[in-house]
Amino acid sequence: xxxxxxxxxxxxxxxxxxxxxxxxxxxxxxxxxxxxxxxxxxxxxxxxxxxxxxxxxxxxxxxxxxxxxxxxxxxxxxxxxxxxxxxxxxxxxxxxxxxxxxxxxxxxxxxxxxxxxxxxxxxxxxxxxxxxxxxxxxxxxxxxxxxxxxxxxxxxxxxxxxxxxxxxxxxxxxxxxxxxxxxxxxxxxxxxxxxxxxxxxxxxxxxxxxxxxxxxxxxxxxxxxxxxxxxxxxxxxxxxxxxxxxxxxxxxxxxxxxxxx
Numbered sequence: 001x002x003x004x005x006x007x008x009x010x011x012x013x014x015x016x017x018x019x020x021x022x023x024x025x026x027x028x029x030x031x032x033x034x035x036x037x038x039x040x041x042x043x044x045x046x047x048x049x050x051x052x053x054x055x056x057x058x059x060x061x062x063x064x065x066x067x068x069x070x071x072x073x074x075x076x077x078x079x080x081x082x083x084x085x086x087x088x089x090x091x092x093x094x095x096x097x098x099x100x101x102x103x104x105x106x107x108x109x110x111x112x113x114x115x116x117x118x119x120x121x122x123x124x125x126x127x128x129x130x131x132x133x134x135x136x137x138x139x140x141x142x143x144x145x146x147x148x149x150x151x152x153x154x155x156x157x158x159x160x161x162x163x164x165x166x167x168x169x170x171x172x173x174x175x176x177x178x179x180x181x182x183x184x185x186x187x188x189x190x191x192x193x194x195x196x197x198x199x200x201x202x203x204x205x206x207x208x209x210x211x212x213x214x215x216x217x218x219x220x221x222x223x224x225x226x227x228x229x230x231x232x233x234x235x236x237x238x239x240x241x242x243x244x245x246x247x248x249x250x251x252x253x254x255x256x257x258x259x260x261x
Contacts (some may be wrong), residue, residue, distance in 0.1 A: 003027065126179075127193050129186035129218045133176035133244035136185055136195045141255035145228045146197070146216045150174060153199040153212050153254060154248040160202040173200045174251045177213075178243035186218055187237055192227045193218040196240060220253065 001014035003026040010021035018025055062124035132137050140146045154173045179187055186193050194215040202210040213235060217227030246255075 083129050126186045127218050129184055136176050137255040140197055143226055143258045146214055149214050150199055150232055153201055156201045173248040174246045176243045177240045179239050180241045180253055181239040
């Protein structure tokens, strides 16, 4: 079977769709027998057409191959009104939650700032008081109730040393406490500005000790009375640190005021 080009008469192979001689589109294949029958008619119409040599067709001159149609674009899904509303609601909730977190953080910083400011203000509202431990102990010796408490509890400390078999030891028995927050000697107890005087009642070999704390008012009230109290053992001030220490003899000789004075 062959295919004869109706344009130029070239004989093409049966599988060809286009004439390799002139590029024209070919029809149906024809058997060799039919070719012999129709040869005369073809030659009569075009005596110059023989069986020309096939020529090579380059890719540039070859007829274009049919391009298969491209796949249609995928249909776009348009969200429904309810879906769009759900998306908007979700975005609104996210924005609202973000605002809540933001204001929560701001509130935490504000509370912390107020607390720090309050603590600083509380420290600043304390009166200056005396700036030396000698002046504090002089005031304690001149205040009858404070002097009695210091001497009484110091006596307990000496008695405990005697019972322990060390009566000659005279450890520091009276300590004026210092406020590490202000660098001075004034504290606050039950809204009273006070000096804290720690009196040791027993000492141990490892350096620990038992004590009582005498709170002595910094100023007198309107009636001329000065606040004084042996504070409970549960009282604790984180800013209280040991200031200057005195032994009992030093206090009794230089600060305590007797009835004869």
